[in-house]
Amino acid sequence: MWASSRRPLARDSLLVLSQQQIDRFDRDGFxxxxxxxxxxxxxxxxxxxxxxxxxxFDELPSDLAYDLGDVQLHDGPQQLPEINDVLRxxxxxxxxxxxxxxxxxAAELLGNKVKCSFSHAINKPSHTGAxxxxxxxxxxxxxxxxxxxxxxxxxxQDVNEANGCMRFIPxxxxxxxxxxxxxxxSSLAHALVADGVDRTRAIACPLQGGMATVxxxxxxxxxxxxxxxxxxxxxxxxxHREAPRPLSVxxxxxxxxxxxxxxx
Ligand SMILES: O=C(O)CCC(=O)C(=O)O
Ligand code: NI
Numbered sequence: 001m002w003a004s005s006r007r008p009l010a011r012d013s014l015l016v017l018s019q020q021q022i023d024r025f026d027r028d029g030f031x032x033x034x035x036x037x038x039x040x041x042x043x044x045x046x047x048x049x050x051x052x053x054x055x056x057f058d059e060l061p062s063d064l065a066y067d068l069g070d071v072q073l074h075d076g077p078q079q080l081p082e083i084n085d086v087l088r089x090x091x092x093x094x095x096x097x098x099x100x101x102x103x104x105x106a107a108e109l110l111g112n113k114v115k116c117s118f119s120h121a122i123n124k125p126s127h128t129g130a131x132x133x134x135x136x137x138x139x140x141x142x143x144x145x146x147x148x149x150x151x152x153x154x155x156x157q158d159v160n161e162a163n164g165c166m167r168f169i170p171x172x173x174x175x176x177x178x179x180x181x182x183x184x185x186s187s188l189a190h191a192l193v194a195d196g197v198d199r200t201r202a203i204a205c206p207l208q209g210g211m212a213t214v215x216x217x218x219x220x221x222x223x224x225x226x227x228x229x230x231x232x233x234x235x236x237x238x239x240h241r242e243a244p245r246p247l248s249v250x251x252x253x254x255x256x257x258x259x260x261x262x263x264x
Pocket of ligand 2: 135136137221
């Protein structure tokens with residue numbers, strides 16, 4: 001059992017961010033939500049689907065399922081198994097309350113209709129010394145610089161510093177994309193690690209299952225080892241603002257008619 005207690009969802013848990021939370025996100029580049037925003041039952045549904053994917057880890061294509069630890073592709077026990085494109089591999093995730101609530105959360109922060117551009121899951125097996133070291137997600141996708149996006153790290157069980165919760169370094173006016181190198185300086189590693197990180201400002205974000213942290217692609221973050229007896233699982237969703245749909249020919253003609261009549 002991953003959640004420490006059964007929690008029905010109170011009506012007032014339905015998420016509406018306060019202005020203070022939105023301002024904090026804008027200032028720091030991250031936000032830890034302070035209460036679960038899905039019921040324990042809905043959390044279990046999502047957890048079961050992600051668990052099912054990790055049970056099939058060895059059968060999944062190796063370009064989607066691999067180790068974020070020292071060596072990306074290898075047989076046997078994995079240090080930090082990651083599965084990419086989970087919505088394509090397990091489309092039932094799209095119908096979960098967790099997905100709907102995370103999309104609402106992204107829409108609140110981005111202030112518009114949003115699209116989930118990427119989604120992955122990371123397992124931290126019990127008693128793994130492997131940390132996901134400091135990095136900026138933008139280093140993996142520098143072509144997305146300037147895109148208004150939020151990355152939601154949804155906790156599938158209670159997380160804290162003992163099992164590897166998220167830690168962030170607040171953005172400031174000096175924030176920029178730092179140089180990154182492959183983990184351990186090894187060409188066999190997939191994970192990128194940032195150089196020159198000032199860890200003294202790091203903030204750990206313990207969460208109950210069903211809560212989430214949100215961060216910007218530029219915000220520095222890491223997770224520590226999992227020293228507990230249970231694996232630590234997270235489902236991560238990247239949302240960006242949906243581009244406005246181009247107007248249809250008919251709509252463009254009507255618009256021109258209206259403009260002409262205004263200037264007539
Ligand atoms: O779950 C982890 O250990 C790392 C997650 C992460 O780096 C991310 O969500 O961008
Ligand atoms: Ni990351």
